[in-house]
Amino acid sequence: MRVIILGSAAGGGLxxxxxxxxxxxxxxxxxxxxxxxxxxxxxxxxxxxxxxxSPDLRTQLAARRELRPRGPRGTPIGAxxxxxxxxxxTLGLLLLREASAQxxxxxxTAVIGLLDREWPVFRVLSAYAGVAPRALPxxxxxxxxxxxxxxxxxxxxxxxxxxxxxxxxxSAPAGTFDVGLRLVDQRTGGTLSYIPTxxxxxxxxxxxxxxxxxxxxxGTFWSDGxxxxxxxxxxxxxxxxxxxxxxxxGGLEALPRxxxxxxxxxxxxxxxxxxxxxxxxxxxxxxxxxxxxxxGMEFEL
Ligand code: MLT
Ligand code: MN
Ligand code: ZN
Numbered sequence: 001m002r003v004i005i006l007g008s009a010a011g012g013g014l015x016x017x018x019x020x021x022x023x024x025x026x027x028x029x030x031x032x033x034x035x036x037x038x039x040x041x042x043x044x045x046x047x048x049x050x051x052x053x054s055p056d057l058r059t060q061l062a063a064r065r066e067l068r069p070r071g072p073r074g075t076p077i078g079a080x081x082x083x084x085x086x087x088x089x090t091l092g093l094l095l096l097r098e099a100s101a102q103x104x105x106x107x108x109t110a111v112i113g114l115l116d117r118e119w120p121v122f123r124v125l126s127a128y129a130g131v132a133p134r135a136l137p138x139x140x141x142x143x144x145x146x147x148x149x150x151x152x153x154x155x156x157x158x159x160x161x162x163x164x165x166x167x168x169x170x171s172a173p174a175g176t177f178d179v180g181l182r183l184v185d186q187r188t189g190g191t192l193s194y195i196p197t198x199x200x201x202x203x204x205x206x207x208x209x210x211x212x213x214x215x216x217x218x219g220t221f222w223s224d225g226x227x228x229x230x231x232x233x234x235x236x237x238x239x240x241x242x243x244x245x246x247x248x249x250g251g252l253e254a255l256p257r258x259x260x261x262x263x264x265x266x267x268x269x270x271x272x273x274x275x276x277x278x279x280x281x282x283x284x285x286x287x288x289x290x291x292x293x294x295x296g297m298e299f300e301l
Contacts, residue, residue, distance in 0.1 A: 001154065001185035001301045002042045003192055003214060006050075006060040007035035008293040010220045010269040011088030013056060021230045023275045034275075034295055035060055036088045037196055037267045039216060040067060043153030043185045047078040049144055051181065051194055053092030063296070073100060078146035081136070081156060082107040083196060084178045085114035086166050093121050097128040104147055108158065109135045110165075110175025118169040136179060143186070157182040159204050163197060163241035178241070180208045190301030192216070193260070196267040199241045201254035209258045213301040216293065217255060219265025222246045222272050222281050230271040245274065246281060256288050266293040 007013075014034040015024035027033045035056035042048045048067060054060065061067045069075055082090055082105060093115075096103055105122075107115065112133045115122045122131050132147060136158035144152045158179035165172045180195035193212040197220075198205055209215045220242040221227070227234035237244045245251040245265065255263050265285065268274065273281040274292050285292060 001183070001188065001190040001192060002045055003216075003299040003301060004040045004064065004066070005216070005264070005266060005293050005295060005297040006038040006040055006064070007054045007056055008266050008268055008295050008297070009034035009036050010267045011036060011086065012270055014270040014275065016270045019230070019270055021271050023270050023272070026276070027270075034268070034270075038089075038092065039194060039266070040064070041154065041183060041192060042066070043187065046076060047146065047152050048076050049152055049154060050077055050080045050092075052082055052089035052196065053080050053096070054088060055091040055095075057092030057095045075099065077103075078152045079104040079106060079144055081105075081144070081181065082111055082115075083158075083181060083194070084163070084166070085111040085119060085169070087119070087168075089196075090115060090119070090121055093125065093131065097125055099129040101147055102130045102132040104134055104145070105131045106134045106136050106144065106156070108160070108176040108179050110172070110177055113175070114166065114169055114172060114177070118172060119166070138176065141184070151186070153186050155184045155186055157208075159208055161195065161198050161204055163199060180204065182208045182212070185301065188301075192301060197241055198243055199238065200243055201251065201258070206258065209260050212260050213262070214299050215255070215258065215260040215263045216266045217251065217263060218242055219245055219251065219268045219272065219274065219293065221269055222274060226269070226271050245272070245285065252284060252288050252290070255290060262291060262299070263289070264291040264293040264297070268293065
């Protein structure tokens with residue numbers, strides 16, 4: 001299985017339009033940025049599955065030869081899997097509206113509901129080629145397939161990770177609003193564990209990551225009060241459902257113990273000090289054997 005990190009930043013990207021933190025200033029000064037959270041996977045190198053559809057999808061697709069049309073019209077993207085209904089993981093669906101056929105979109109049932117009602121992306125897209133929503137069952141492997149039902153060679157298991165409904169839908173009925181994924185190449189057994197949002201390294205994460213060749217894990221924040229410290233009137237990392245990388249019981253401590261071959265931090269917020277190559281936090285992450293994800297990173301599993 002081939003894995004490409006299309007975007008390694010959390011919502012807002014780097015630089016974020018209204019942020020004057022050190023990382024954002026540095027990114028502007030050096031013309032170096034990061035696009036928002038998305039990963040592309042493929043079992044055959046020809047047909048691709050997007051894991052989340054970021055607001056930067058247009059530039060992400062233009063940057064990769066593998067994701068360009070093969071003829072006058074068309075796309076090698078066979079399906080999209082959304083792990084949540086947050087804006088940074090779903091807005092990109094709107095950017096695919098020029099499609100000539102329905103786009104298969106896998107998501108937890110409650111997220112399909114959000115995308116129909118509170119954040120009506122599916123409803124809006126129904127006036128264009130539309131989407132074919134496909135519910136991800138809890139903790140059961142399914143074979144991902146293109147619109148005509150042809151298998152894409154990847155089995156996907158989605159396991160709920162405890163997290164609140166998105167901010168735009170706080171009154172939505174209870175349900176699974178976030179999942180982590182385990183994706184297995186059905187031919188080679190190559191396994192990716194993809195968990196862009198997690199409030200803990202718990203039994204769910206251990207199940208998803210067990211024996212994986214690659215774990216892509218929530219690296220949103222280094223510390224709990226990071227957003228507020230950067231001047232934003234904002235909730236804490238834990239309130240947002242993101243386990244900080246640093247601190248007691250944080251990702252830095254817990255992730256190396258999972259025994260996964262390679263662990264890459266993704267969905268990194270622009271305020272996170274691990275983005276600064278010379279920071280002490282970055283040195284600690286690297287010393288622990290964790291990889292700071294970056295746009296364009298590729299893995300072969
Ligand atoms: C999150 O990952 O916590 C959300 O995407 C936050 C947001 O950007 O609204
Ligand atoms: Mn997010
Ligand atoms: Zn910033």
